[in-house]
Amino acid sequence: MTGGSEHTLRDGRAVMIEPADPDQSAAITALYRQLSPESFRSRFLSGHPSGAVVAHLARVDPSAGIVSLTASIAADPGGLAGEARYVRVEPGVAELAVTVLDRYQGTGLGRVLLDALVERARGDGLQRLRAVVSVSNVPMLRLLTHYGLVVGDGEEADPPLVTCVDISVTGGMPGWSTAGPRVLIERRGWFEDDRAAALRAEGNEVLQCPGPQRLPGRVCPLIASGHCQLAEAASRIICLLPAGDQESQAIVQAHLRRWPDRIVTVS
Numbered sequence: 001m002t003g004g005s006e007h008t009l010r011d012g013r014a015v016m017i018e019p020a021d022p023d024q025s026a027a028i029t030a031l032y033r034q035l036s037p038e039s040f041r042s043r044f045l046s047g048h049p050s051g052a053v054v055a056h057l058a059r060v061d062p063s064a065g066i067v068s069l070t071a072s073i074a075a076d077p078g079g080l081a082g083e084a085r086y087v088r089v090e091p092g093v094a095e096l097a098v099t100v101l102d103r104y105q106g107t108g109l110g111r112v113l114l115d116a117l118v119e120r121a122r123g124d125g126l127q128r129l130r131a132v133v134s135v136s137n138v139p140m141l142r143l144l145t146h147y148g149l150v151v152g153d154g155e156e157a158d159p160p161l162v163t164c165v166d167i168s169v170t171g172g173m174p175g176w177s178t179a180g181p182r183v184l185i186e187r188r189g190w191f192e193d194d195r196a197a198a199l200r201a202e203g204n205e206v207l208q209c210p211g212p213q214r215l216p217g218r219v220c221p222l223i224a225s226g227h228c229q230l231a232e233a234a235s236r237i238i239c240l241l242p243a244g245d246q247e248s249q250a251i252v253q254a255h256l257r258r259w260p261d262r263i264v265t266v267s
Contacts, residue, residue, distance in 0.1 A: 005116065009107040013075055017116045020060045020068035020083070028058035028068065031080040036102050042137045043099050045162060060085075065094065067124070069116050071109055084113035086120075092127040093166075093177070098140070110143050118147070121169040128166045128174045135161050135190045148173045148221065150230065151190060151208040163190040166207075172221055173230045178205045184230050186211055186251060187240040195238070204235075212247040220247075222254050231255060237263045 004018035020028065032040070032054050040048055044057065060068045065088030071081045081104045086094035096117060100110050121129055130152065133140050147167035168174040176182050181204040185196055188211050200206045207230060212220050222228040231237055237255055241248035255263045 007112045009104075009109060009112070011107055013073055013107075015081065015109060015112060016072050016074070017069055017112060018072070019120070020070045022060045024068070024070060025055065025059050027080055028060070028070065028083050029055045031083055031099060031101065032058055034079070034101060035099070039100075039102050039105070042134060042140070043097065045132070045134060067094075067120060069113060069120060071100075071113055073104075082109050082113055084117040086117060086126075086129060088126075089130065092125070094121060094126055094129055096121075096129040096131050098143070105139070110139065111146070114143055114147075118167075118169050126169050128168055130164065130166050132162060132164050135163055141165075141190070145210075149210070150174050151192060151210065165190075173209070173228060174207075175229055176205060176207070176233055180205060181235045182207075182233060183236045183238065184209065184234040185238045185240060186248075186255075187238075188242065188248075211241050212245075212251065220251055223247075223250055226254075226258075231259065234259075234262065239263060239265045 004016050007015050007017060009015055032043075033051075035043065037048065048054075060066055066085065068083055068085040070083050073081045080101070082098070082100040084096070084098045086096045088094045096114075098110050098113050098117070100113070118129065131140070131144055133144070135141070144165055144167055149165045149167050150173065152164045152166050166174045183199050183204045183206045185206065185208040187193070187208055190210065192206070192208060196206050196208060209230065212223075220228075222231060237259060239252045239255060241252060243249065252265060
């Protein structure tokens with residue numbers, strides 16, 4: 001995404017998404033400072049800090065791996081309506097964040113911003129985007145789930161009741177990051193259990209898929225196409241999905257058909 005692009009929100013208003021440059025840091029700071037206390041906490045996992053800290057959070061510096069896209073609405077020239085950014089954290093991986101002004105939440109602006117950010121990340125050669133999200137931030141989790149997310153190791157997930165999830169920017173589910181032993185856990189929920197922690201302590205890469213998500217347009221790729229790059233490259237698959245759920249059991253049966261020597265089912 002090299003220039004701006006215009007999109008239409010659910011209420012019919014036009015929004016322009018544009019790459020930000022360092023000179024727009026002040027406008028992004030103003031956006032952050034306009035958030036309600038609840039929205040600020042959802043976005044930054046903390047209360048409002050000092051003005052200097054907010055300005056630091058709003059900085060834009062592509063040379064340091066900080067890329068930002070801004071959203072402006074012609075019918076509301078008072079400032080930015082939203083912003084999405086990523087910060088590179090390791091080769092091929094960046095941490096994402098999406099900010100939407102309170103009065104535009106629920107209009108589809110978050111989805112527009114995330115779509116544009118994923119497109120930009122893909123063009124920049126990234127493989128996955130990571131988000132550290134409060135489990136009470138249901139709109140953000142639903143937004144990320146549209147891309148097919150996995151729960152990671154949660155090292156960045158602090159304070160408690162915060163989860164760390166990855167999405168792919170190249171399509172499908174996120175892939176594995178190492179060539180060593182890989183354990184895929186199919187388990188509902190946003191947190192890892194002691195089993196996952198123990199497996200990781202043994203030297204395995206562990207990713208957790210939260211199972212089928214009942215969202216419009218979101219279907220498990222294993223059920224929809226017979227392919228799941230996570231499962232196909234896993235050394236071991238541990239299924240902890242509920243036995244009484246028909247969609248979950250369809251996934252378990254698909255694993256058993258494709259990889260009977262790698263799957264472990266736990267009731």
